[in-house]
Amino acid sequence: MAPVKFHVAVNALLYVAYSITEVLTLYLLKTPVNIVQKFATGEVTETADAGVWAWMTTPGSQGEALLYALIWLGAARLALSLFAWGKTVSQSWQSMSMVYYMRAAVYDRLQRVGFSFHDQYSTGEMVNRSLSDLQNVRLFVNQGLFGGIDILFTMAGCFYLFLRGSPSMALAALLSLPFWFWAIRKYALLSQPIYERQMDASDEMVQVLTENIAGVHVVRAFATEDLERGKFETRCKTLLKRMLEGVNLQVKMTPLIRGIAAASHVLLFTLGAVLVQRGQLELGDLIVFGSAMTILLARVQQLNQITDAYQRAVVSSGRLFEVLESPDSTPERPDSAPLRPGGGGVKFSRVTFGYEPGRPVLNDVSFTVPAGSKVAIVGPTGAGKTTLSALLGRFYDPDLGSIAVDGVDLRDATLSSVRSSVGYVFQENYLFSDTVARNIAYSDLGAQGDAVKEAARVAHAHEFIERLPNRYNTVIGEYGASLSGGQKQRLAIARAILHNPRILVLDDALSAVDPETEARIREELERIMAGRTVFLITSRISTARQADRILVLSQGRIVQEGTHDDLMAEPGYYRDVASSQFAASEGAMGTLASHMDRISRASARRSGRLDDEP
Amino acid sequence: MSHDAPPAEMPRRSQRRDASRTGRQDRPDLGGDLLSEQPERGDQENRYKPISMKLISRLLGWMKPYRGLYALGVVCGILSVGMELAAPRLVQQIIDFAIPSKDMNQVLFWAALWLGAVGIGLLFDAAQVGMTNRCGERVVTDLRMALFDHLQRLTMSYFDQTKLGRIITRGTSDMDALRGTVIGGINTMVLNVLLMVGSGAMICYTDWRLFLALAWLIPVLALCNRLYRRRIGVAWQVIRVHFSRLTANLAENITGVRVVSAFNRQDENLNRYNVLQEINTANNLKAANINGIYQPLLETIGFAGQVIVLAYGSVLVLHEQALVRQGLMPAATALTAGQVIKVFFYWAFFMRPTITIGNFYNTLMQTMASAERVFDLMDMKPGVEDRPGAKDMPRLKGEIAFERVTFGYDPQKPVIHDLSLTIPAGKTFALVGATGSGKSSTLSLLARFYEFQQGTISVDGVDIRDATMRSLHKQMGLVLQVNYLFEGTILDNIRYPKPEATDEEVYAAAKSLGIHETFEALPSGYLTQVGERGASVSLGLRQLVCFTRVLVANPSIFLLDEATSSIDTVTENKVQAALERLVKGRTTVIVAHRLSTITKADCIVVLEHGRIIEQGTHSELVAKKGTYAQMYARFVSHQMGHTGPE
Numbered sequence A: 001m002a003p004v005k006f007h008v009a010v011n012a013l014l015y016v017a018y019s020i021t022e023v024l025t026l027y028l029l030k031t032p033v034n035i036v037q038k039f040a041t042g043e044v045t046e047t048a049d050a051g052v053w054a055w056m057t058t059p060g061s062q063g064e065a066l067l068y069a070l071i072w073l074g075a076a077r078l079a080l081s082l083f084a085w086g087k088t089v090s091q092s093w094q095s096m097s098m099v100y101y102m103r104a105a106v107y108d109r110l111q112r113v114g115f116s117f118h119d120q121y122s123t124g125e126m127v128n129r130s131l132s133d134l135q136n137v138r139l140f141v142n143q144g145l146f147g148g149i150d151i152l153f154t155m156a157g158c159f160y161l162f163l164r165g166s167p168s169m170a171l172a173a174l175l176s177l178p179f180w181f182w183a184i185r186k187y188a189l190l191s192q193p194i195y196e197r198q199m200d201a202s203d204e205m206v207q208v209l210t211e212n213i214a215g216v217h218v219v220r221a222f223a224t225e226d227l228e229r230g231k232f233e234t235r236c237k238t239l240l241k242r243m244l245e246g247v248n249l250q251v252k253m254t255p256l257i258r259g260i261a262a263a264s265h266v267l268l269f270t271l272g273a274v275l276v277q278r279g280q281l282e283l284g285d286l287i288v289f290g291s292a293m294t295i296l297l298a299r300v301q302q303l304n305q306i307t308d309a310y311q312r313a314v315v316s317s318g319r320l321f322e323v324l325e326s327p328d329s330t331p332e333r334p335d336s337a338p339l340r341p342g343g344g345g346v347k348f349s350r351v352t353f354g355y356e357p358g359r360p361v362l363n364d365v366s367f368t369v370p371a372g373s374k375v376a377i378v379g380p381t382g383a384g385k386t387t388l389s390a391l392l393g394r395f396y397d398p399d400l401g402s403i404a405v406d407g408v409d410l411r412d413a414t415l416s417s418v419r420s421s422v423g424y425v426f427q428e429n430y431l432f433s434d435t436v437a438r439n440i441a442y443s444d445l446g447a448q449g450d451a452v453k454e455a456a457r458v459a460h461a462h463e464f465i466e467r468l469p470n471r472y473n474t475v476i477g478e479y480g481a482s483l484s485g486g487q488k489q490r491l492a493i494a495r496a497i498l499h500n501p502r503i504l505v506l507d508d509a510l511s512a513v514d515p516e517t518e519a520r521i522r523e524e525l526e527r528i529m530a531g532r533t534v535f536l537i538t539s540r541i542s543t544a545r546q547a548d549r550i551l552v553l554s555q556g557r558i559v560q561e562g563t564h565d566d567l568m569a570e571p572g573y574y575r576d577v578a579s580s581q582f583a584a585s586e587g588a589m590g591t592l593a594s595h596m597d598r599i600s601r602a603s604a605r606r607s608g609r610l611d612d613e614p
Numbered sequence B: 001m002s003h004d005a006p007p008a009e010m011p012r013r014s015q016r017r018d019a020s021r022t023g024r025q026d027r028p029d030l031g032g033d034l035l036s037e038q039p040e041r042g043d044q045e046n047r048y049k050p051i052s053m054k055l056i057s058r059l060l061g062w063m064k065p066y067r068g069l070y071a072l073g074v075v076c077g078i079l080s081v082g083m084e085l086a087a088p089r090l091v092q093q094i095i096d097f098a099i100p101s102k103d104m105n106q107v108l109f110w111a112a113l114w115l116g117a118v119g120i121g122l123l124f125d126a127a128q129v130g131m132t133n134r135c136g137e138r139v140v141t142d143l144r145m146a147l148f149d150h151l152q153r154l155t156m157s158y159f160d161q162t163k164l165g166r167i168i169t170r171g172t173s174d175m176d177a178l179r180g181t182v183i184g185g186i187n188t189m190v191l192n193v194l195l196m197v198g199s200g201a202m203i204c205y206t207d208w209r210l211f212l213a214l215a216w217l218i219p220v221l222a223l224c225n226r227l228y229r230r231r232i233g234v235a236w237q238v239i240r241v242h243f244s245r246l247t248a249n250l251a252e253n254i255t256g257v258r259v260v261s262a263f264n265r266q267d268e269n270l271n272r273y274n275v276l277q278e279i280n281t282a283n284n285l286k287a288a289n290i291n292g293i294y295q296p297l298l299e300t301i302g303f304a305g306q307v308i309v310l311a312y313g314s315v316l317v318l319h320e321q322a323l324v325r326q327g328l329m330p331a332a333t334a335l336t337a338g339q340v341i342k343v344f345f346y347w348a349f350f351m352r353p354t355i356t357i358g359n360f361y362n363t364l365m366q367t368m369a370s371a372e373r374v375f376d377l378m379d380m381k382p383g384v385e386d387r388p389g390a391k392d393m394p395r396l397k398g399e400i401a402f403e404r405v406t407f408g409y410d411p412q413k414p415v416i417h418d419l420s421l422t423i424p425a426g427k428t429f430a431l432v433g434a435t436g437s438g439k440s441s442t443l444s445l446l447a448r449f450y451e452f453q454q455g456t457i458s459v460d461g462v463d464i465r466d467a468t469m470r471s472l473h474k475q476m477g478l479v480l481q482v483n484y485l486f487e488g489t490i491l492d493n494i495r496y497p498k499p500e501a502t503d504e505e506v507y508a509a510a511k512s513l514g515i516h517e518t519f520e521a522l523p524s525g526y527l528t529q530v531g532e533r534g535a536s537v538s539l540g541l542r543q544l545v546c547f548t549r550v551l552v553a554n555p556s557i558f559l560l561d562e563a564t565s566s567i568d569t570v571t572e573n574k575v576q577a578a579l580e581r582l583v584k585g586r587t588t589v590i591v592a593h594r595l596s597t598i599t600k601a602d603c604i605v606v607l608e609h610g611r612i613i614e615q616g617t618h619s620e621l622v623a624k625k626g627t628y629a630q631m632y633a634r635f636v637s638h639q640m641g642h643t644g645p646e
Helices: A004-028 A030-040 A052-056 A062-112 A115-120 A123-165 A167-214 A216-221 A225-277 A283-324 A385-392 A415-421 A436-440 A449-458 A462-466 A485-499 A515-528 A564-569 A573-582 A595-606 B019-023 B053-061 B064-098 B104-153 B156-161 B164-171 B173-206 B208-215 B217-255 B257-262 B266-325 B337-379 B439-446 B469-474 B490-494 B503-512 B516-520 B539-553 B569-583 B595-600 B618-624 B627-639
Strands: A346-353 A362-369 A374-378 A400-405 A422-425 A503-507 A533-537 A549-554 A557-562 B400-407 B416-423 B428-433 B454-459 B476-479 B557-561 B587-591 B603-608 B611-616
Touching: A004 A030, A004 A062, A004 A123, A004 A283, A030 A062, A030 A283, A030 B266, A052 A062, A062 A123, A062 A283, A062 B217, A062 B257, A062 B266, A115 B257, A123 A167, A123 A283, A123 B217, A167 A216, A167 A225, A167 A283, A167 B104, A167 B164, A216 A225, A216 B156, A216 B476, A225 A283, A225 B064, A225 B104, A283 B337, A346 A385, A362 A385, A362 A400, A362 A549, A362 A557, A374 A385, A385 A400, A385 A503, A385 A533, A415 A422, A422 A485, A422 B257, A436 A449, A436 A485, A449 A462, A449 A485, A449 A515, A485 A515, A549 A564, A549 A573, A557 A564, A557 A573, A564 A573, B053 B173, B053 B337, B064 B104, B064 B173, B064 B337, B104 B164, B104 B173, B104 B337, B164 B173, B164 B337, B173 B208, B173 B337, B208 B217, B208 B266, B208 B337, B217 B257, B217 B266, B217 B337, B257 B266, B266 B337, B400 B439, B416 B439, B416 B454, B416 B611, B428 B439, B428 B595, B439 B557, B439 B587, B469 B476, B476 B539, B490 B503, B490 B539, B503 B516, B503 B539, B516 B539, B539 B569, B557 B569, B569 B587, B569 B595, B603 B618, B603 B627, B611 B618, B611 B627, B618 B627
Parallel strands: A374 A533, A374 A549, A422 A503, A503 A533, B428 B587, B428 B603, B476 B557, B557 B587
Antiparallel strands: A346 A362, A346 A400, A549 A557, B400 B416, B400 B454, B603 B611
């Protein structure tokens, strides 16, 4: 794409040319009208009895003047059409190329800015910023910059016409403008709060609708349909009231605004007619002035739209720049180098971190994990387990302390090398609306089909993928096949395997997979991850006990550390939880998820009767 | 202005892929035949629909209640058009009589008349706008409420299958699309056609020769209009389809930003986004080109008319005025300059609606798509409805009986086969089994969320299909795996089934479940905001709110689909304790995942593939050494950590 500046320059030139030509065509209308007038008043007594063509080619006659006037008018008109086409296309060019760069910038910023930013804003809000806010800015650039050029040149041209014809007419035309401008401004000011109230009312209506549908089970279960109807009706009626307020304002203000325009038009024409009567003005000028006035008033209205667009653009560009200028939450140092090769040794040194200042989630956490070991992190919900794993991939930087992988402080390494070294599988895994194969090969687009299949096999996903309608080419996500939680987890595991990390973080990653498959996946992982590091985040003792080392996290601190046997030997959280989980008797608590479910699934699978999915 | 983004809509995706342009580029080259097939896309919503009279008349049907007001509005509109049409006649008067009369009062008189006509026209126009808009807004409100009402009766399968966003769109952007047509529909057409016909007639009345000289432009105009509409329609469709792809890509990238970062995909994703952007740019340029050609073309036709009027008009004036001077023609019938200028103005009036009508046609095509979607939804059969003559259930004892019930979400694929089960009043039954064994479906059937295909389900001996759903639901408390809370305070949420409940009643309910203190201990106590869908409070707390909510409703039958998610031990204890109190004195059916729940049940029902395979108390079933005993043994051993490759 050509540079934006070039498009802007071309577009501006075309606008100028268009405005000038528009005024020119107006001016050229004058001669034919005058000629008609001269016939009417009997001022000219030529006849076309010899034929129209002969009359029009008679040198010095009004016929010839008419012919030339029409030719000029036609030429101007042709030019005007060309300029009109040119400015439409060129404006589209320039605005599209501008918006292209802005959109790309926002998009890129959003995917690199870091999670602290994303934690603050909802998805909808960010989508809005990248679409509607950008649209507002663009509209202003179009309307403000080019509309401004258009208005300036057209107005100047019209006044030139007036001044040439009759200075008193020019003055009269000028007089009406303040009234007109005042009325439009007033309308804008009065309608602004109404629009805002309309939007609020609409939001409330949408909220009730959304909640009703999202909570449809609750509504049905409690038979509160009438209550919901009542709520919705109230919101709808409020919205209707607000909409009608807008209609009322429109009914009140439109005749006023258009009345001012019409009155100034009529008055100008009357003044002109009187001047024509006194022989101080030609009829052609009068018609031209009338048309010029129409154009002038249309431009004033545009001026108002520009101020409106300006106000919106100011707000929107503020919001856009908030995105574009937000600093990286995990900036890369200029001298950063890729991580050194290694087996994934991890060292946390006195790490303190919180999402909000003053409320640390991790408190002075220190531990060392040698490369190639299996570490379990256990603890109650909210203890900071997931936060700890997010720090490992440098999604956040610690407030205090440091984290090193294979001896290199994460802040000294390039972000991409850190991210390539750590693979994540979460309890809930986001998959993209794309094919299964491309979801697995998400981090490595060059991956061969065999590699994809191999990763799927390790994750025990290959079998169910083969049973999908289009196997590896089945599109998943909103408009594609829906997958169960267990299937999604297995795809996420395959994706992480293909990523080939030196550290693999499994954050409650096998919670939706039945125990036998879980055991088989673990076995495969052990083979593949040999010599590399695995973090198991879990609240299940049966999972934790398989680790070389267990860290017990509570309220952001490591409270216990050791092997399963070590920890069972000392009183504390771990032993309490373990005994409560092992006590398969009355009062047993926290028997995680649907074990019953999984066990019977596994047995059913053995007997080969159960499809993988319902 | 150009039209980069079509009117904002929910991000959507369309199935029609423009393979020639994008197919290759936006797919990674993964190599290997397993990645080479073209992926399919579902759903296609952004289509332009042909104008369908059926849809239009159906839409108009909704205007019936307001037709009087609307008709009055249209009459006002017609009067305002009439006033507008009077103006050029008055201008002619000024030019032909007032100016030559050399009497300034004449000029002022006619100008005053002109101003008066314009003023009255504006008032009529304002009245027209007020009345038709009033009707339109009311119709949209009616439609919206009818849609909502219909949603309250639709079968649960619809909500299972349809994305939330899509349903919301029906009530929001689709309604907004309808608004344009409903408000502006009739009067835009009527008034614009009237303006064209009126000004055409005035031209003809003024001078038939001028009319004929202009008349041939009309078919040219119609042809241009037709070509334009078709082209710009297609161009817009393409823009929308691709733009929605752009939006979807953006939304997905933001939603999945953690995965994007974790897998280092930023560069690749930006490239793909830019490919979509380039397509979008090209599409917009195409549309701009069409507009850029058409608008000046239309203006040129208008201008050709002007030239014809002025040139041919002056020739005629010249000729006839000469005849008048020679006494060959009476002055009264000869064409005057004022008349030519009048025709000049009428021609401008004639041209004005061509753009308006073109735009309106465009709106109408978009409306058709929206109208079809809205009416399709409204036509959807509710699925589960009260039978005619269904009776309100009296206060239930709570005895439940399933008799040979067969059910499938898809009738061809039953998930419950021939299920018979009797649950005596006041007992607690636990349903256990694998995913897909039909536990949750059994609960849903009892709640009458779905219509089963065979058998009967009765409560206190009455077939639930003979009872009104309202009376049934009022006496059933249902807590689902996903604990949905409405935005608002904890107090509001507990009170949800019984809005008239006092604060004291709520406290009493919480106290009787032993969790009053838990709520009180929150930062704002019972007035703590739970956030959107309850997201700001913990899972465990949400469950406690749901339990208390059920107690406030005080149902005879309690149905619980136990959550599988893990919560911390302290809250878990509270949940279990509350549950024990809640089930007392109620018939309870629990889809159970927790061992303590299962062992405490009066009866355990083991389901497999929609059939009951075992039934009895925990100790009975363990003693029986059947499937349950096996499951239990494996469960215990798994808890002890002995699962593994061995």
